[in-house]
Amino acid sequence: METKRFSIQDIDAAAAAIRGGQLVAFPTETVYGLGADATNVDAVKKVYAAKGRPSDNPLIVHVAHPEMVAQYAEVSPEAATLMKAFWPGPLTIILPIKPHALAPEVTGGLQTAAFRLPDNSATRRLIETAGVPLVGPSANTSGKPSPTTADHVLHDLNDKIAGVLDDGPTTVGVESTVIDMTVNPPAILRPGAIDAAMLEPIIGPVQTEAHHVAASEVPKAPGMKYKHYAPNAQVIVVAPTDFVAALRDYQSRTEHVGILATDEILAQLPPELATFSLGHDVRTAAQALFAGLRYFDNHPNVQFVLAQVFPTVGLGSAYMNRLLKAAGGARFDSGRV
Known part of the structure; x- marks a missing residue:
């Protein structure tokens, strides 16, 4: 067709x-x-x-x-x-x-x-x-x-x-x-x-605590039970202050690291990296998130994508919900390196 x-x-x-x-x-x-x-x-x-x-x-x-x-x-x-x-x-x-x-x-x-x-x-x-x-x-x-x-x-x-x-x-x-x-x-x-x-x-009051959907349970809404949003590369969630350390850590494992971050973060990193801009704030980041994840699927050599954290307030809660699902919960721990 x-x-x-x-x-x-x-x-x-x-x-x-x-x-x-x-x-x-x-x-x-x-x-x-x-x-x-x-x-x-x-x-x-x-x-x-x-x-x-x-x-x-x-x-x-x-x-x-x-x-x-x-x-x-x-x-x-x-x-x-x-x-x-x-x-x-x-x-x-x-x-x-x-x-x-x-x-x-x-x-x-x-x-x-x-x-x-x-x-x-x-x-x-x-x-x-x-x-x-x-x-x-x-x-x-x-x-x-x-x-x-x-x-x-x-x-x-x-x-x-x-x-x-x-x-x-x-x-x-x-x-x-x-x-x-x-x-x-x-x-x-x-x-x-x-x-x-x-x-x-x-x-009036609204419940916001996440409900865990059991394997045998039918979810009431999409996005509650099954894997979502994942690109081919492993996404790693990184705090804005940790990008230099995270990049050093993951480049010690592979030279193929991508960056998904705001322009302010990208300006601090080497220009030769594979990057995708999230713009300048959480609004532009939410607009660009899925396009950014798809962008790295077109770079099959990229093995890790370091993606920027935003505070879980307002639209940031929705952005982080999708990003953490894409990452399977994987975060960079600055205390580990």
Whole structure:
């Protein structure tokens, strides 16, 4: 199957492909999603097959407007308040579904589902034109860094899907916050650009302690159970003050070391290194993180990628959540060398 690159002018054709049971990747403000008709079981199964995704990993349902959610789920007053405050935007809300409203292939067999209204006008038009909500896991090979450009999608899924709607690079760069509104107090299951400090003035206390998903347990949200975001090289998480020592340590093992850091850090290091800039602050770092991890996959000699730490505050919590998953928790310990 030849994968088409749809432009904004091709939304009608992209929507027709969706209605025909095909897969079309779409842009959001966070990452590109792999779209399929959420009401078409066969189409949803194609998503798992294209990604190589475990079937008990539930899918987020993307809608064109808040009213679409009520067709499939019970929307509490608190959830409606969140939708009014943060939609369209990078907030995914887990709600109890109505009986038989969504197939088990969408929900992982749970009686809950996650819903999101993306802050991308082209994708909202796509959903509206298709006339159905779209499942939308990240449009990448399962376990690899999420795609933040249409080129990333084509790198992983070319010839596996019908097309990708290209609306340029994403702006946030890390996936949406996921909040579970089926528990009391509500719980953040995946950190994102919208944090507890932004949610609590609207709905009251929010649980932020990470829940460990057992091997036999079906996760309520993506990113909770399986390996994510890993490039081919081993990622090592490094504090900003430790880069010189970390570089010396890892260059004693191999000459093939890459650096993923802000411009301020890169200016302190030898210019001949393989590097990727995270810009100047946590906002630009979150935008660039997945692109940086993918960059080093195009440098197959690089064995270690030293990646910069940010404080786990606000967007930094989402950035560090993804970075630590990519690293498998591996950190540079300056006291060890």
